[in-house]
Amino acid sequence: MIPTLQTERLTLRAPSADDFEAYAAFRVSDRAKTVGGPYSRAQAFDQLCSIIGHWHLRGYGRWMVADRQTDQPLGIVGLYFPEDWPEPEIAWSVFAAAEGRGIAYEAALAARRYAYGTLGWTTAMSLVDPANTRSVALARRMGCTDGETYQHPTFGLMHIWRHPGPEVAQ
Numbered sequence: 365m366i367p368t369l370q371t372e373r374l375t376l377r378a379p380s381a382d383d384f385e386a387y388a389a390f391r392v393s394d395r396a397k398t399v400g401g402p403y404s405r406a407q408a409f410d411q412l413c414s415i416i417g418h419w420h421l422r423g424y425g426r427w428m429v430a431d432r433q434t435d436q437p438l439g440i441v442g443l444y445f446p447e448d449w450p451e452p453e454i455a456w457s458v459f460a461a462a463e464g465r466g467i468a469y470e471a472a473l474a475a476r477r478y479a480y481g482t483l484g485w486t487t488a489m490s491l492v493d494p495a496n497t498r499s500v501a502l503a504r505r506m507g508c509t510d511g512e513t514y515q516h517p518t519f520g521l522m523h524i525w526r527h528p529g530p531e532v533a534q
Contacts, residue, residue: 366419367482369427369474374467376427376441376474379415383428386437387412390459398496399457400519415440424483426455429462429471438462441471443479450514454479454490454527456502468502476506480530488527493519500525507532 366378379387391401391408403411418425426442439458445451454475456468472490479485490506491514492499500523503510508525516522 366416366425366427367478369478370432371470371474373432374438374471374474375430375432375435376471377430378419379412379428379440383430383437384409384412386459387428387440390439390457393460395460396457398493398499418444418446422452424452424479427471427475429458429467436461438467439471441468442475443483448517449491450524451489452479452485454488456490456499463498469505472502472506476527485530487529490525490527491516491522492525494521494523 369376388405388408390396391403391411392405393402396402415426422445424443426440426444428437429439429441430437437459439456439462441456444453444455454472456472458468462468476488479488490503490508492503494500503525507528510523510525512524514522514524
């Protein structure tokens, strides 16, 4: 039920058990601070399972982003709407090996095209911790505008970055 998307360099696919070590390494590291971490390995396992469950409950979700040639897991990107979010979002987290290579941008554009083209979304946002300067830069690169905030009960003040609508988004 989880579709596979491909870009020039990437495959966006369902997570597998083989992805756990790369995913856990990210979730237990300081890189996970802007997404509520660091977490324990046990929490990382539960969170990886919830990525798959989100697809079943919502009909959309986040993909494991993998290198198209090697299938090396590089991050988690996709459509996300947990119970305590203000609305569905386009979400991204990349692992250390993907940092600074345009991986999040390429994958997030594919996710946005899926949201608009396949699911028929007419609007999209990304919820970003303002301290996460790399995610702020990515939101800007994607043409998003900042102007709203959301006080999350666990993560604190988050900025809502509005994506351009389907008529102007690439």
